[in-house]
Amino acid sequence: MNPTSTPRHPDRFKLGAGDPIPSSSPAFGTPARPFRMQKTSAPPTKASILPILLPPSTLRPVAFRTFTRKHNLTISSSALQTLAVFVGKNCGSGWREEGLAERVLDEVAKSWKRAGGNVIVEEGKGASLKSILQTIEGSMSGGRVVAGKANPQDASARSLGADLDAGRSEPNSEGTRAGGAEEDDSKLPLHPRHWLKVIDAFDLPRLTYNVDKKYFEAIKSKPTLFPPPAHKTALFRDRYNLVYQRLLRNESFQSSLSFSGIPSLQRSSSNLVAQQSYKLTPIANLLGRSGSSHLLLGLLSISPTGDLTLVDLTGSVVLDLSHARMIPEDGAWFAPGMIVLVDGIYEEEEMVKGSVLGGNSGVGGTIGGHFVGVSICGPPCERRDISLGTSSRQGTGEVSSSGGFGWVDFMGVGSERAQGARMRRIQEKSLKGEPEAMEAPPRLKIVVMSEVNLDNMKTSDALRKVFTTYNDVALVDRPQTFVLIGNFVQKPIINGGGRAGSIEYKEHFDSLAVVLSEFPALLQHSTFLFIPGDNDPWASAFSAGAASTIPRQPIPELFTSRIKRAFATANSELDRSQSSEPAGEALWTSNPARLSWFGPVHEIAIFRDDISGRLRRTAIDMQKEGEDDATMHETLDSATSDAVSVAPEMADQANKTKSDIISPGASAARKLVKTILDQGTLSPFPLPVRPVLWDHASAVQLYPLPTALVLADSEVAPFCMTYEGCHVMNPGRFLPDGTSPTVRWIEYDVFRSRGKVKEERY
Known part of the structure; x- marks a missing residue:
């Protein structure tokens, strides 16, 4: 080696060819600095955020403005706690002044x-929140959400989730929908039968009203035919x-202002009018x-001693209704x-059935004495739009006291707040029809036939008459659904x-x-929908046609x-390649059942009952036997005049004369309808009279009121x-009693919410 030449660099000290700055002293083989070797792989610096402790109560106004008012969402207390920790950690002290929290919460809501x-x-x-x-x-970077910075796997997962849930977004305050649901709705089938869902009573959500939290919550226990005795008490509670x-x-x-000591149940057209x-x-x-x-508000019952009593959650009292007047009459x-x-x-008594007053009285038991009733009426009914909070009843001067249960999914098809607005847009599109297949908008009709006794030889001819009536009309006027309700035999089967x-x-x-x-x-x-009666299997095998559960x-x-x-x-003979209409089908469901459109x-x-x-x-x-009704009415008129307005829609009927009532049948129908809807249940009876499965009692309740109710009596x-x-x-x-061959059924128009009794000779 030439001693005067520059020594070679060891291999471990060689600089990369791409390094623009060579060693500071090549003659002595000074190695390159380590940070120069790592220059190309160093990550960019991230803006530092100093985390803060953000109380949930401080974040609540921002969360309410973003989630509730902008996106129509309701945030729970646990979710608010989680968001407060997240915002305090990732947004720091600039969560309010720089508006970082509102932007992050908006992205979370979307x-x-x-x-x-x-x-x-x-x-x-x-x-998953x-x-x-x-x-x-x-x-996120610097407390802000940076577009396109998320992991590709997360982005693809969100995209896939948006595609799977296409069309399920709800409208926001600006009238648009997140996630591009407007484009997805245009691809959805518009035929009305695509949006028909038959809900079995055993598939309905099992809900109970939480008195403390004042909202409905799902029952978590698994339903069974042999529940504990506490479930029986919970049914009536x-x-x-x-109702309460x-x-x-x-x-x-x-409560309201009052300038008079006379109470009144009459609804006023203005909330400024004083009333007690x-x-x-x-x-x-x-x-x-x-x-x-x-x-008093309570449950009518019969005590073990045979007395008529009124029971609430605090106790019970003996009722004396011998002088009471029904409202309306x-x-x-x-x-x-x-x-x-x-x-x-x-009225208290010193001795009640041989017991000293107070001996058997107290909270949770029967109190001494008796309650002399002057007037009795059912609890006033509540309209569906008020229960769901979808109507402010503006223009009438009345103040809406809505419970606002629109976010509760009562049927398992989506709540009113989550799906109502979108489903109404789809309904409007379906009303326009399909120009390729229909010349006029479809009319959503349902044909309802009850007590279709197949063991009657005349029933086959009557069914042919009904089917021929609708088979000969245009396609747009044909019913979308035929409902056949039992009993399908006149006598219970398998009863020996x-x-x-x-x-x-x-x-x-x-x-x-x-x-x-x-x-x-x-x-x-x-x-075609088939609903059983008491004579149909298999319940009739042990009830012999009596009231079964x-x-x-x-x-x-x-x-x-x-x-x-x-x-x-029949469906195999029709080519549906050019049509979006679903195939016809036959469905068997429970009694009672729900139809959701x-x-x-x-x-x-x-x-059917x-x-x-x-x-x-x-x-x-x-009323007592032989009592003069006119005298009693004059005596009690002043005491009960105010209570008529508890049910204002039926109050006019109480003041009608006999000539105003169309027929005894119409009066009986009104009496039946008011009783059932005011009670809010399809079975307002004690369990020995009409047994109800304790764990499925929510299936017979009528709250909120349905848009239509078929009482097949x-x-x-x-x-x-x-x-x-x-x-x-x-x-x-279906075949009324009489000598003439007549068939009766009901034709119901879903869009107009109106039914019509049809009668033909066969």
Whole structure:
């Protein structure tokens, strides 16, 4: 080696060819600095944020403005705590001055809706708030969300979630929808039968009203046919709580200014008019107040001693209704098992049934003395839009006392606040029809037939007459749904006596399949729904046609195979490649059942039961024999005149003369409808009279009111009427009693919410 030459660099000290700055002393082999070797891979510096401790109460106004007012979401306390920790950690002290918190919360709300989250933002079965916050945290810099900085996997997951939940976003305050749902709605099927959902009673959400939190919550326990005894008590307690919270929102029971000592239940057109509200007295508070007037809300029941009593959550008292007047006069039924309002006077007695006063009295038990009723009426009904909080009743001068339960999913199809606005837009599009297939907008009709006795030889001819009537009309005028309600046999099956039982029952449905096969056009374009009665299997096997437990299971598939085959054959003959209409089908469901059209927009409840006969057998008689009604009415008129307005829609009926009533049948129909809707349940009876499965009691409640109710009562003449916005229909008997061959049914228009009784000769 030449000693005068520059020594070579060791391999470990060689500089990269791309290094623009060589060693400071090549002659001595000075190595390159380490930071020069790592220049190309060093990450950019991230803006530092000093975390702060942000109390949830301080963040609540911003969260309310962003989640509730802008995105129509409700945030739970636990979710607010999680967001407060997240904002304090990632936004620091600039969360308010620089508006960082509002931007982050806006992004969280959009991500929650894109992921298909519920209206209530909380950790649950739906979207995960923690996952959303983890994704957003990875895309934040300096307290701000940087677009395109999130991980590709997270971005693809969010995109996939948005595609899977297309169309489920709800409208915001500007009238637009997050996640591009407007484009997705244009691709959705617009035929009305695509949006029909038959909801079995056993599939309905099991909800209970939480008195402390004042909202509905799901029952977490698994339903069973053998629940603990506490569930029986909860059944009536939930009914009472529902009526009680509904009653307190009525204007007549709300505090207001008063310039007069005379109370009035008459609703005023202005909230500035003074009136004194009615106040409810707990039964336990009657002790020591003998001779005073009170208004009680309680459950009518029969005590073990045979006395008629009124029971609430605090105790019970013996009722004396011998001088009471019904409000309105003969306008409703009152029977044990119903919740009623009783106005009267409490009277103490020193000896009650041989017991000293106070010996058996106290909170939770029967108090001494008795309550002399002056007037009795049912709790006022509440309209559906008020219960859901969808109407402010502007223009009428009335103040809405809405409970605002629009975020509760009562049917399992989405709540009013989450899906109502979107489903109404889809309904408007479906009303325009499909220009390629229809020349006129579709009319959504339902044909309802009750007491279709297949073991009657005349029923087949009557069904042919009805099917021929609709088979010959244009496609747009054909019913979308045919509802056939039992009893499908006149006598209960499998009850002994040498009858064929199930074999004979199946033959009846096989003969029905033959009749249906004659009308393939109806089988191709309509949905047929079958609802059982008390004589249908399998409950009739042990009840022999008596009142069995409700809700009832559908008719078993053992008897339905031939009808399903008829539908399959008819649909196979029609080419649907150029049409978006779904195939016709036959569905068997429970009793009662619900029909949902366009989500929560249209709810139709169907129930088969002879309610009127059970009411006549169990109703209480409040008049003494031989008592002069006119004299009693004059005596009690001043004491009960104000209570008429508790049910304002029915108050006019109390003042009508006999000539104003159209017929006894119409009066009986009004009486039945008011009784059922005011009670808010399809079975306002004690359990021995009408057994109800304890764990499925929410399936028979009518809160909020459905848009339509089918009360299939064979003992009442057919009728159609509207009460508090709920259209109630009774098809009566499919073949009415008489010598003339006549068939009756109801045709219901869903969009117009109006039914019509049809009658034809066959």
